[in-house]
Amino acid sequence: MRKNARGIPVNNFGDEWGGGVFIERICFEYLPDLGQWEQPERHDRHSFFLLEAGNVTMEIDFQQYHINAPSIIYMHPDQVHRIAAFKNIVVSAWAVTNDNLNAGYLKLLEDILPAAPMALNDRMFALLTEAVSLCIKFSEREKDLLYHSLLKDQINALTALVLSFYWEQRMPSGDRLSRSEFVAKAFKPVNILGNTIGIVKRMGLLDQIQLNALLMKSVEFKNAHDITERLDLTQKRQADSGETEYEIERDILLDMLYQLVKDDVAFVYGESITGLKEQGDQVEVNFKNGAPQTFDLVFGCDGIHSVVRKYWFGAEAAYSRFLQAYFSITIVNKLLIPEYTTQMYSEPGKTVMLNAYNGKTDICLAFFAEQEIAYDYRNEQQQRNIILDQFKNTGWRTAELLEEVQQSTTFYFDKLCQMKMPSWTKGRVALVGDAGYCASPAAGRGGSLAIDGAAALADAFQNCQGDYELAFAHYNHAFRPFIDEVQADVVNFGMEALIPRSQEAIDRRNKEGFGF
Numbered sequence: 184m185r186k187n188a189r190g191i192p193v194n195n196f197g198d199e200w201g202g203g204v205f206i207e208r209i210c211f212e213y214l215p216d217l218g219q220w221e222q223p224e225r226h227d228r229h230s231f232f233l234l235e236a237g238n239v240t241m242e243i244d245f246q247q248y249h250i251n252a253p254s255i256i257y258m259h260p261d262q263v264h265r266i267a268a269f270k271n272i273v274v275s276a277w278a279v280t281n282d283n284l285n286a287g288y289l290k291l292l293e294d295i296l297p298a299a300p301m302a303l304n305d306r307m308f309a310l311l312t313e314a315v316s317l318c319i320k321f322s323e324r325e326k327d328l329l330y331h332s333l334l335k336d337q338i339n340a341l342t343a344l345v346l347s348f349y350w351e352q353r354m355p356s357g358d359r360l361s362r363s364e365f366v367a368k369a370f371k372p373v374n375i376l377g378n379t380i381g382i383v384k385r386m387g388l389l390d391q392i393q394l395n396a397l398l399m400k401s402v403e404f405k406n407a408h409d410i411t412e413r414l415d416l417t418q419k420r421q422a423d424s425g426e427t428e429y430e431i432e433r434d435i436l437l438d439m440l441y442q443l444v445k446d447d448v449a450f451v452y453g454e455s456i457t458g459l460k461e462q463g464d465q466v467e468v469n470f471k472n473g474a475p476q477t478f479d480l481v482f483g484c485d486g487i488h489s490v491v492r493k494y495w496f497g498a499e500a501a502y503s504r505f506l507q508a509y510f511s512i513t514i515v516n517k518l519l520i521p522e523y524t525t526q527m528y529s530e531p532g533k534t535v536m537l538n539a540y541n542g543k544t545d546i547c548l549a550f551f552a553e554q555e556i557a558y559d560y561r562n563e564q565q566q567r568n569i570i571l572d573q574f575k576n577t578g579w580r581t582a583e584l585l586e587e588v589q590q591s592t593t594f595y596f597d598k599l600c601q602m603k604m605p606s607w608t609k610g611r612v613a614l615v616g617d618a619g620y621c622a623s624p625a626a627g628r629g630g631s632l633a634i635d636g637a638a639a640l641a642d643a644f645q646n647c648q649g650d651y652e653l654a655f656a657h658y659n660h661a662f663r664p665f666i667d668e669v670q671a672d673v674v675n676f677g678m679e680a681l682i683p684r685s686q687e688a689i690d691r692r693n694k695e696g697f698g699f
């Protein structure tokens with residue numbers, strides 16, 4: 184979490200960087216007196232540093248980074264930074280103010296925050312240095328008629344390139360749209376309920392989860408005239424049913440889990456597997472960037488579009504059960520309904536849901552589709568068009584929400600499906616969570632299921648004294664009835680509550696809530 188940066192001086196560079204765009208290449212062969220650079224400061228513009236040679240130690244938002252070339256360092260105007268040390272550096276630096284930056288890039292830059300320095304591979308570095316060199320040449324032609332426009336366009340192009348690299352590095356595999364993956368991650372709340380509460384208690388995390396839980400207040404079921412037909416108060420519903428449930432931001436939960444294991448587990452970021460091969464009592468894993476490595480066991484916890492599953496168990500289509508629905512999520516950085524509330528509106532086969540928390544609103548649009556729709560998952564505009572077309576005649580606030588969807592840079596679209604696998608293990612490889620038994624977002628408990636599955640596997644290992652074959656058999660056997668039940672509930676009740684297919688079903692849901 185970012186510390187309070189309000190007391191930190193803002194460097195506006197006086198007139199030194201005229202016109203709001205600037206680029207230069209600097210070399211320091213020795214360590215100069217850093218003077219004021221050693222003090223924490225913020226810039227009044229977006230700053231980029233392409234570290235071409237040498238290394239530098241910096242604090243960004245009070246976190247220290249030792250950065251080796253080639254790397255890119257991006258600093259948002261809100262980010263506090265301080266240079267602690269550097270050695271033999273060659274750095275190309277460029278900066279651009281908000282009013283000179285393409286509005287779309289501005290939004291995307293905000294989306295990648297907090298952006299840590301990023302190591303560049305050879306391909307990225309070669310392309311960036313070439314683009315920077317050209318930009319520096321333009322910056323030296325001050326007498327050109329269109330000097331400022333040319334420089335501004337070129338700096339925007341450099342910014343777009345850096346943004347693409349950030350997105351690329353956050354994309355786990357070449358298989359999916361990076362932005363789509365990113366929005367899925369940004370879809371923050373994860374539900375902790377049922378058995379999972381006992382598991383997180385055993386892990387010593389329950390207190391932290393309780394302290395950080397989102398206090399969602401209510402769910403309102405609306406009609407076309409924006410009249411609330413039913414209001415469910417979240418706390419009352421939990422008290423009546425006797426079932427406690429915590430909703431927590433996904434990133435906060437991930438951070439808690441990370442803090443628990445970080446000293447015992449090696450984390451590698453920006454990597455993806457490209458193949459698995461069992462070699463005697465080991466599994467050889469090939470990686471996209473690094474050298475192959477061997478492991479005793481491999482656990483695929485890589486989500487609904489798991490590549491571990493693809494490489495080891497076969498194509499996704501063989502296990503994916505289409506739930507005859509598609510959904511999209513767009514996150515806007517404003518409140519469209521009162522904070523910490525949910526509103527839902529349905530017409531036969533179509534549902535619009537708004538979910539507001541922490542100053543943002545998720546716009547969820549889901550529709551029934553008898554058959555799967557053919558579309559290019561890389562073509563976001565095509566997916567937006569599917570949504571715009573499906574909801575063009577839908578009532579309530581839908582027209583206004585479609586405007587938001589059209590303008591937003593965050594858009595996620597996917598079919599609703601479940602993963603149904605006869606076995607979650609094969610040889611020395613096991614799948615956990617969505618990769619093996621996704622119940623679909625309609626279950627509203629995918630986060631819980633992933634934790635339950637990991638705990639079931641850990642318990643199986645403990646009970647079987649580490650014998651992996653027995654433990655895997657136990658995991659497949661003991662955990663399956665629960666998964667079957669959750670998945671069946673989604674098919675039998677959850678889908679009809681989420682996207683009722685008749686007016687009668689809508690009326691019933693709006694009268695009885697999700698409990699009917």
Ligand SMILES: Cc1cc2nc3c(=O)[nH]c(=O)nc-3n(C[C@H](O)[C@H](O)[C@H](O)COP(=O)(O)OP(=O)(O)OC[C@H]3O[C@@H](n4cnc5c(N)ncnc54)[C@H](O)[C@@H]3O)c2cc1C
Pocket residue numbers: 355356367370372373374375454455456484485486487488489490512615616617618623624627628629630631633
């Ligand atoms: C739109 C939407 C709404 C949802 N709403 C809710 C909700 O309200 N409540 C709830 O509890 N759950 C919800 N879920 C479901 C929940 O997010 C998932 O069920 C849960 O996150 C599953 O956890 P997981 O660890 O199995 O997979 P994920 O959380 O998907 O994690 C998989 C991880 O693997 C990484 N990865 C993927 N591929 C690769 C690769 N090739 N190489 C390296 N790493 C890779 C990913 O980056 C990610 O970090 C929702 C899901 C979606 C998409």
